[in-house]
Amino acid sequence: MREMTQWPCPLPGGGTVEEWALALRPEGAPKACLLIVPALFDEGNKLRRFTVEVMRRLAASGIACVLPDLPGLNESILPLEAQTPGDWQVAMEGAARHFAASHMLTIRGGALAAPRGVPGWYYAPVAGASQMRQMLRARILAAREAGRSETQDSLLEAGRMHGLELAGYRLGADFIAEFGGLVAREEPAVQTITQDGLGGPGLWLRPEPGEDAGQADALAAIIAVALAQRETA
Amino acid sequence: MQDDTDQLLRAILRDVLGLKPGQAEAFTAQTGLFGHLPELDSMAVAGLLTEIEDRLGIIVEDEDVDGDMLADYGSLLNFVTERRSAT
Incomplete structure (x- = not known):
């Protein structure tokens, strides 16, 4: 079954707000599910279709998957x-609890928002500094085309004060101050899946959202095989 | 070094622009890039530079990036080749 579902997202000051998630729950699948933390910003758009294609393949192998929205x-x-x-x-920790996630799969920068204490996989994780640098560079190039001169240092300095x-x-300012220093947390129960294992260039590189059935097959197979091995271990 | 750089740069353009097999190999020095390929907007250029840095092991300063450097395949290859030989 495929549905948009709501879940109570914990707020930093206490309380919750309803957020959306896409859930694929095959008939007869156990209640436990795979929580998918999406890629961030522009990469999130480019990889949305690929992410859902991977979920469809996992669901076809009897694995329930949930893809929550990140707040904002x-x-x-x-x-x-x-x-x-x-x-x-x-x-994402709230989502993991609500959906009874037994494992997680983060996509690219989603690794930086990974819930603690959930085993699983980081797919092609990217450091906050790297993602930030690319977004800063895009802004600097766009500004230059418009005849304005900006630098990474001055943008970051202003961003830490007033947001960007x-x-x-x-x-926001707090986001800018924290994000550049983040890398995917090392956890013994979380493995990294690199792009090399998927047989083609990462779809986040493309200027427009794309899809690649072979890569979706490969990523889904890695997860499905590993989950099956863990069940029988 | 030149041959290796040329090959790597074509592979990066293929991956970043989502080109069909053979398309990047057919690029000549005069093949126009920025302003000629609609896919190559500022976000795509930023992605292209990041990949060039990662795969060719060079640093590209923001000041280096201008319309001339990205005008055609030849100018981009020249820039990257110079940077690689300097490191």
């Missing part, structure tokens, strides 16, 4: 400017 992105009603990477992690708009995303 996609269908979320919360303002992105008020979010911090720490808020995202708390949100990068690639169309309005990020």
Whole structure:
């Protein structure tokens, strides 16, 4: 069964707000599910279709998957400017509890919002600094075309004080201050799946959202095989 | 080094622009890039530079990036080749 479902997302100041998630629950699948933490910002758009293609394949192998929105992105009603990477992690921990996630799969920068204590996989994780640098560079190039001169240092300095708009995303000062220092947390129960194992260039590299059935097959197979091995171990 | 750089750069363009097999191999020095390929907007250029840095092991300063460097395949290859020989 495929449905958009709501879940109570914990708020930093206490309380919860309803956020959306896409859930694929095959008939007869156990209640436990695979929580998928989406890629961030522009990469989230480019990889949305690929992510859901992977979920479809997993569901076809009897694995329930849930893809929640990160607060402030996609269908979320919360303002992105008020979010911090720490808020995202708390949100994904709330999602993991609500959906009884037994494992997780993070996509690219989603690794930086991974819930603590959930085993699983980071697919092609990217450091906050690297993702930030690329967004800063896009802004600098766009500004230059418009005849304005900006530098990474001056943008970051201003961003840490007042927030910053990068690639169309309005990020708050706290977000800018924290994000550049983040890398995917080392956890013994979380393995990294690199792009090399998928047989083609990462779809986040493309200028437009794309799809690649072979890569979706490969990623889904890695997860499905590993989950089956863990069940029989 | 030149041959290796040329090959790597074509592979990066193929991956970043989602080109069909053979398309990047057919690029000549005069093949126009920025302003000629609609896919190559500022976000795509930023992604292209990041991949060039990662795969060719060079640093591209923001000041280096201008319309001349990205005008055609030849100018981009020249820039990257110079940077690689300097490191």
